[in-house]
Amino acid sequence: MHSITGFILTRQAIDTRKGIVLHYWLKTPDGAKQITVYDEKAVFFVESNDSEQAIALIENEGIRLAKVNALNLKTFAQQPVTALYFDLLRDYYRARECLKDHKIKCYEDDFRPEDRFLMERFVTASAEFSIEYVIDEDAIHPHYVAKKCRSVDKDVHQVSLSMVSLDLECSLQGELFSVGLYSHELKGQQVKTVFMIGDESVTSSEKLKQDEIDITLEQVIWCRDEKHLLHSLIDWLNVYDPDVIIGWNVVQFDFNLLQKRCQLHHIEFVIGRDKRPPRWRKQRTSEQHFIDISGRVVIDGIDVLKTATYNFDSFSLENVSSELLGLHKKVDDADNRIKEILDNFTHDKLALAAYNLQDCRLVTLIFEKTQMLEFAMLRAELTGLSLDRVGGSVAAFTNLYLPKLHRAGYVAPNLGDGMKGLVSPGGFVMESIPGLYKNVLVLDFKSLYPSIIRSFNIDPMGMVEGLRDKSNAIEGFDGAYFSRDKHFLPDIINQLWRERDKAKIDNNAALSQAIKIIMNSFYGVLGSTGCRFFDPRLSGSITKRGHELLNTTKDWIEDKGYQVIYGDTDSIFVHVGDDLSEKECNALGKTLASYINEKWQQTLKARFAIESELELEFETHFLQFFMPTIRGADVGTKKRYAGLVNKNGQQQLVFKGLESVRTDWTQLAKNFQRELYQKVFAQQPVEEYIQQVVKQTRNGELDDQLVYRKRIRRKLEQYVKNVPPHIKAARLADEQNKKAGKPLKFQNRGTVEYYLTTSGPQAKGYVNAPLDYDLYVERQLKSVADAILPFIDTNFDKIVDVQMQLF
Incomplete structure (x- = not known):
């Protein structure tokens, strides 16, 4: 007997006369090889109280049960379970539907055998199979039969894929x-x-x-x-x-x-x-x-x-x-x-x-x-997700969590088993204080939600165990308690965290990005009703703790005499005054971050007897910063701002949520906004520039910048009420195509580019009316300008009216 190690390319389970057969294809240093595993069974679980009725129903339907086994496993509700095994997938699926028709709950009935075989052995992508015999060793791709399989370290076994x-x-x-x-x-x-x-x-x-x-x-x-x-x-x-x-x-x-x-x-x-x-x-x-x-x-x-x-x-x-x-x-x-x-x-x-x-x-x-x-x-x-898997955050979480859960004596819950009636809030967003500022520091909690999970031991099984014994548990929100020692998710995140730190040291951008996406997805998984572990007490104990952390951090910073002008999910924006130099601001940012981190260490140890995994970092120094108001109001916006930073000795504009980074605004608005804000930040006159752009727009000199671009998300015929401009443009274009005997371009989704004309929106390439320059000036230029001009005591109409009086 020998072993073969490789990277799993594909996996499949099929019914045969010999029962379920698992087929895996591995890429090894010696090429691709096929591995077959016989004698595997499909399995799901029922509560032991329902097992006799379940067996009777299955047998009455003529469905063959291979094996029944009362296991030392239980549900999150502490009910013992019995495993039902099947030799064929078709029997497995028939039995599952039969029991559901009779309102008998089946647990873990949506795992295919080829996936469960790997998952229960902690195998993700690199695997070592113990070979029993070879079917065709001389073939281009030898076919091996294996019984055992184990995970191997990806660093030990590396292959390249053609x-x-x-x-x-x-x-x-x-x-x-x-x-x-x-x-x-x-x-x-x-x-x-x-x-x-x-x-x-x-x-x-x-x-x-x-x-x-x-x-x-x-x-x-x-x-x-x-x-x-x-x-x-x-x-x-x-x-x-x-x-x-x-x-x-x-x-x-x-x-x-x-x-x-x-x-x-x-x-x-x-x-x-x-x-x-x-x-x-x-x-x-x-x-x-x-x-x-x-x-x-x-x-x-x-x-x-x-x-x-x-x-x-x-x-x-x-x-x-x-x-x-x-x-x-x-x-x-x-x-x-x-x-x-x-x-x-x-x-x-x-x-x-x-x-x-x-x-x-x-x-x-x-x-x-x-x-x-x-x-x-x-x-x-x-x-453990396959190479071609799209999305898959829930599956990724399950792959990593389920085998650990089984070894702790539990089966996974089903969709909808979590507490109902509660709604966990999203990330915390502070009310902003609008204005033009000099010297704004951004302090950012590094991977806030994973850090909260690590610090407070937030975990599905950990909550079950914490609620069983609250005396020594960590209190969460909405009645949640988390065990101090019985949990898995904090350890999974710790391992991923270490891997990411190593990837950063090795300058492995692809690995660092992959780990970041996986870690950040775990909150989303726990907050998704599409996840079997969903419970609003879990997600609420993450987001509500985030709210508490940001509010308390804001208070601590303001106690130091600085003004917090905005906060968003994991970031705090601090105005530190106009008189500090860039060097002084950078030093202050690091000092504030260190101070807050030390405060959280002390606070969490005193309040919960836990070590803080929270890490506030000094992220950005904005030389100039602008927080706009909501259009037509005096209230500050959220998730929308602009600023000027020094990056590698070069000053750069940064936009968040404003027109220059939005896909539904024209290039005219984007270019205009960037140049206008640059002038405002540099305290340069803006009147002549605004007048020039208005003049060029009206003269047709900037027509190439007036295109709107918008996705068509449904079939055109499905837009009935409140038809938006891009749909009107698409319909008119296809009417022209139909009359000309040309293919219809826009009927089934896609993207349409269009102009605003005096006859309404018209698609690019189908324009037969003059462009409506007044509308562009009003909707694109004025809207952009009047967001920032009042903060320098002027407005768009005042500047343009002066220009109009000259003619």
């Missing part, structure tokens, strides 16, 4: 034109390949070069028809054998269409490493599809960027590659991309190949720039 980017081009009807494949290294070579229907006679040159994409006729694989292209692509994937396939909307569009075209031509889409077609799943609550390919992972660039908390005005490949890389898709007319693709397919296939390959290359460069594959692998190592 990656290829895939993109296809097609007609509006879904007929394939070409499929591009790009990789910096696959099988020891760079890949720049395009499968193209047709022949080389339809080209304008023998070579094209565009944005570092060199493509020659030799790199195009000519296919006589669509059927030939599909067979060629399938063969290529099996020969070049990538671990990971990436793309842009690659599952919902590219693979979905490839599957449909294979079905049309009666072709088996055999792209798995076991020479089997992929398995498709559909989300019950949406139209989203998921693809499972044995031994290969498909990662969508849009999904993984969102998971890593990236945010863009638009997640189109053109926009993201432009913002991140400064590169663009190879298309001359973005608004008529489909027409250009069709023209190139008809008249210049090499140009289409270059366009296709450029899309593949851009996705590859985005992944490399953002370290998205590394991020996905590290996230899998930390949480």
Whole structure:
């Protein structure tokens, strides 16, 4: 017997004549290997008081029970449970539905065996399997049968995953034109390949070069028809054998269409490493599809960027590659991309190949720039989530928590088991004191909610144990008490915290980001009704403690003689006076942070007999700072401010929640705001600048900055009442498209760019009326200016009226 260690690529459980069989694909230093585990069973739990009735109901339905076992486990309500085991998944699911129909509660009935097998062994992504025998050792991917499995340290076992980017081009009807494949290294070579229907006679040159994409006729694989292209692509994937396939909307569009075209031509889409077609799943609550390919992972660039908390005005490949890389898709007319693709397919296939390959290359460069594959692998190592999992905060928490809970003698609760009727508040936001300030310090609690969890031992099982014995427990809020020694979540966060500190020392940005997202998600998980551990006493004991911490910190700072002008969730904004130098402000910020940290250590030890894990940091010194009022009122805003900071010797503007960082304002408003605020902060005259921008706007000199951009979140037909401007623009544009016999662009979500005209909102490219410059001046320029001008004793109308009197 020997062992095999590797990174888990895919996992699956299937019913066979021998019972449930688990299949895992591992990437090892020697390549990809298939591991099979036999004799596993599916299991859920019922309260022991219900077990006899449950067994009778199951047997009456003709469902086969493999085993019944009364365990030394109990529910959070202290009820003992019995485990029901099944040899087949179909029996497991039938039994679950049967018991639910008869109002018998099943616990942990939503874990698939392939996931539970790993979870109960504390396996996340790197695993060591003890091999019993080999089925086919001489195959390209040997097939091993294993019985035991254990977790291994990710630092001990490191593998690299091969990656290829895939993109296809097609007609509006879904007929394939070409499929591009790009990789910096696959099988020891760079890949720049395009499968193209047709022949080389339809080209304008023998070579094209565009944005570092060199493509020659030799790199195009000519296919006589669509059927030939599909067979060629399938063969290529099996020969070049990538671990990971990436793309842009690659599952919902590219693979979905490839599957449909294979079905049309009666072709088996055999792209798995076991020479089997992929398995498709559909989300019950949406139209989203998921693809499972044995031994290969498909990662969508849009999904993984969102998971890593990236945010863009638009997640189109053109926009993201432009913002991140400064590169663009190879298309001359973005608004008529489909027409250009069709023209190139008809008249210049090499140009289409270059366009296709450029899309593949851009996705590859985005992944490399953002370290998205590394991020996905590290996230899998930390949480047990599969590489292609979108979101998954609840699953990540459960993967880490459940095996510890079982060893403490509990089964997990079900959705809805937590206390009802309570609502825990969100993060604390102080009333702001509006104004223009000099020298504002921002003091920030480092990872506040995880720190509260660590300090006060907030934990689902810890609350159950704390409520059983309040005498030595830590009091929370809303009647919650937390055990001082029986808990898991604080220890999980401590471990992640240490890992993040190490990642920062090692300059491992992808790992640091992955850990930060996971740690910060744990409060959200406990506060989410979609989590089985949800209880408002848990989330309330975090957020209400945060409120108390900020209010008390504010009092302590003001006792020192400084003015707190704002506070938000984990940050305190302190005005320390106009006379201090930058050096003095930085020293004071560190002094205040140290003072507050010491105060909390003393206070928590005296009040709760606990060690404080809270850490207030001096984060920012604003040389100039502006806190606006709510528009049309004297009350200060929340989550909206601007300031001037010194960063590496350069003064920079910082905006939060204002027009310059919002996606629903024009570039005119953003540019105007940045320049105006810069002048105000520098105490420079603003009248001439404002008058100049107004004049340029009215003269049509800034038309390129007047575009609004807004997402269409539903189908156009679903907007009935209070139709917003961008929907009106989209409808008018598609009416024009319909009359002209062109494809409808805006019916099913997407993004629309539009102008405000004298005839109302009109989409870019469909404008047939003069732009309404008065409206732009009123809504964009005046709105921006009058937020800050009253604080320097003037206003927009006064400045513009002076200009108008000159004409």
